[in-house]
Amino acid sequence: MNRHAKYKTPRRPPPKKAPNNQKDPVGVYLRVRPLSAEDEECCIEVISSSTIQLHTPEGFKVNRNGEYKEMQYSFKKVFGVSVSQMELFEYVAKPLVDDLIHGKNGLLFTYGVTGSGKTFTMTGSPGQGGLLPRSLDMIFNSVGPFQAKKYVFKTDDKNGIEIQCEVDALLERQRRENNLFVPKTPSSRQKADPEISDMLKPEEACKADCVDEDSSYSVFVSYIEIYNNYIYDLLEDTSEDAIKPKWNGGGTPVRQNTEFIPPQSKILREDQNHNMYVAGCMEVEVKSAEEAFQVFWKGQKKRKVANTRLNTESSRSHSVFIIKLAQAPLDADGDNILQDKNQVTVSQLCLVDLAGSERTGRTGAEGTRIREAGNINQSLLNLRTCMEILRENQMCGTSKMVPYRDSKVTHLFKNYFDGEGKVRMVVCVNPKADDYEETLLVMRFAEMTQEVEVARPVDRPICGFTPGRRYRNQAFKVELSRKLEEHGGPVDKDGTSVMSNMVLSLPPLPSSELTDPNDDTTLPRLIEALQNRQRFRQLIIKEYNKAANTMKSMLQELDSNLISKDNLIHEQNGRLLEKDKVIHNNKGEIERLEKKTKMQEHKIDILQKTTKIYEDDKRSLQQELETREHRLHRELSERRRMEQRMHGMVSDTQHKWEKECERRVNAMQLEMQNKLWVKDEKLKQLKAIVVESKTPGHPDPPPRQTQPQRPSREERPPSKRSASPSPLPTTTPVRPLHRRSRSAGGEKWVDHKPSSSLDLGTVLQPVIPNAIQVSTPNEKTLSKCDKYVLTHQEVASDGEIQTKLIKGDVIKTRGGGQAVQFTDIETLKQQLTTGSNRKRKSSEGTPANKDQTDGAWTDVETRCSMALEMKAGSNMAPGYEHHGITKRRKP
Structure with a gap:
């Protein structure tokens, strides 16, 4: 048994969430960057507000036949070269900021090749602020009047928010302000950091609607970068003099160590709600858009950039700017924040500027740049892989494991793809022909990403207090001050009458020291002062009684108002009960309709699947039918050719056998003629022998001729071999040539x-x-x-x-x-x-x-x-x- 087994912390089960069947696809927007030169070849054409056409430039063949191909891609919205930053923000980022203020999370990232305008889209330039400064401006324009005092909301080390009372917050403010050191004044050579006022125009300010005015808000920002698959905090304070000199006793220091110590990388952890966060990351509480933008610019100067052949300031890392908004309701009186941690709602918006994919052959990278490019391409490839598997699981009903942990980028944003908020992507493209191959891959990835669906975030619960508490309390204080001013004179800012100040401003007593017995002025002066104070005391008593009577009448009036309000409240409660019954009945009807809708949706899904199966079967049967028709046509053509060939062969064979029969008949005739000729020759010889034997005085012929005379061609005996067709029977037979x-x-x-x-x-x-x-x-x-x-x-x-x-x-x-x-x-x-x-x-x-x-x-x-x-x-x-x-x- 392992002795350390008892110290092993069991894994917490995931929190039970309400089932949410509503899903939204990932919103993919396209932005086309203007060409740097007018004479450059363009390969992208904007056809409509949601469609573009990709032209294949000369030199690129996409078909097997070597032909050019025109491809069209559709997006949720296409922004051409003439679209302003404000219009882009209205369509893309403003709904996410509105959801952030209402307690929902959001993820917005830019994607594209190197030099396609991702950083400009996210950050912008003076006069043309990007998505990030406009989001900050909208947040503080909406919740600025309702912000809590600094350090009332406090972050813990476990991705949570705690609430402190006003006294603890005041003490922490004093302690931190005392520990702050005076920053060095920047030299005249250093360029001043841009302000958010330089980025935005006053007429472009926007504000969210339906902000909860009965809550207090606090904004926290953090800025990290993912470089070579390591996470670094860009807001972490590092020593400016990382190279410490060693004095040699003279006037010049001697540098002993010239190696720069890099910052420590951070790790990802999982909180109690199974949300991913960067452990040890610095979160800064900001109270204005200017302060938040300065914090961002401080981290932006530490970001890894490099000069490549494609871009003079190419981003070598993925930057993530996290805006976290904490909000808690006010108490029933509307004065203080409700001290209940369970009532605190934390929402965050992640603005991600991904590094661009690139080919090392085009950028001319060497050494460290090659490793950076490889890590960038690997992380983007893992992002594509996660999207493909998510799409396959949703469309095919599979349950493959999504490899979020293969890359820090996907591991950090795992919760968003699992249903913790909306996801938006801005695809930036450069229309020049040199980036055609990279642009083609980006288009395919964007087209595939649009088919991934993310669960819709659930609305945050509303506290049980009546709305309008903040303004009702303020109105009560204003009304009380007005009435005190009418009955008791002027009223201070805190609502107290001038009468209370009169008690503190009584005339002082004169000096009562007697040095001369004949002094007749000191005692009368003292008597007069005491009489004046007595009169002033009587006046104060009258004013006090008057104020007390006024207060009693006000209290009586308030009591009567409260009674009438109670009656009104009882009446309203009765109406509310009736409305509750109606709502309960409506809820039952809605639940019944929802069940019926789910059943109908289930039937529709079954019918769609059945239709898809039938369509697949129909398509396969049509293909099989077409294949069989082609095969039948081919077999018919082959059969026709075979019939023609067989007709030719039959005719050839018939002609050949006719000739063969004719040849055999002629040969048989020749053979019979040869046999008759042989018999005739034999008969002639026998006749000659008989004639010679009968002739008297003729000597007997020798029994055998030693050298017989060779007969002529006509007299030669024929061969026994079958020959070609014989000549006419009237002529002497001639042996044909075979x-x-x-x-x-x-x-x-x-x-x-x-x-x-x-x-x-x-x-x-x-x-x-x-x-x-x-x-x-x-x-x-x-x-x-x-x-x-x-x-x-x-x-x-x-x-x-x-x-x-x-x-x-x-x-x-x-x-x-x-x-x-x-x-x-x-x-x-x-x-x-x-x-x-x-x-x-x-x-x-x-x-x-x-x-x-x-x-x-x-x-x-x-x-x-x-x-x-x-x-x-x-x-x-x-x-x-x-x-x-x-x-x-x-x-």
């Missing part, structure tokens, strides 16, 4: 012969030049070749083995691979005709002429001459039959 195989071309082939192929032992084999023989093709081999041939063997219907050469083209695919598109098939078939010829010859011829006939057809020379008659380049042996079957296939 088309050379495509495998004999100049392309490079892949000769795919499986390992299961059989060698048939034929004399002529298909020869494919430039071929790579493989048993199994692979991607590397296919990438090197243009053509592809596959050797396939199978058993035909007659029992012979036929070889098919399946040829195709090697093509490249979109994925980077190779594919084979088959184009045609060649069939090679071996026929053994020796046995059939031998049987035919044995049946037709005689046994005596058998050797002679066989020798004439089977000798080597005759067979070679018959083989030479084949078409050159057919790459087939005489025993093969080329069927020429070609099958075209779709890739």
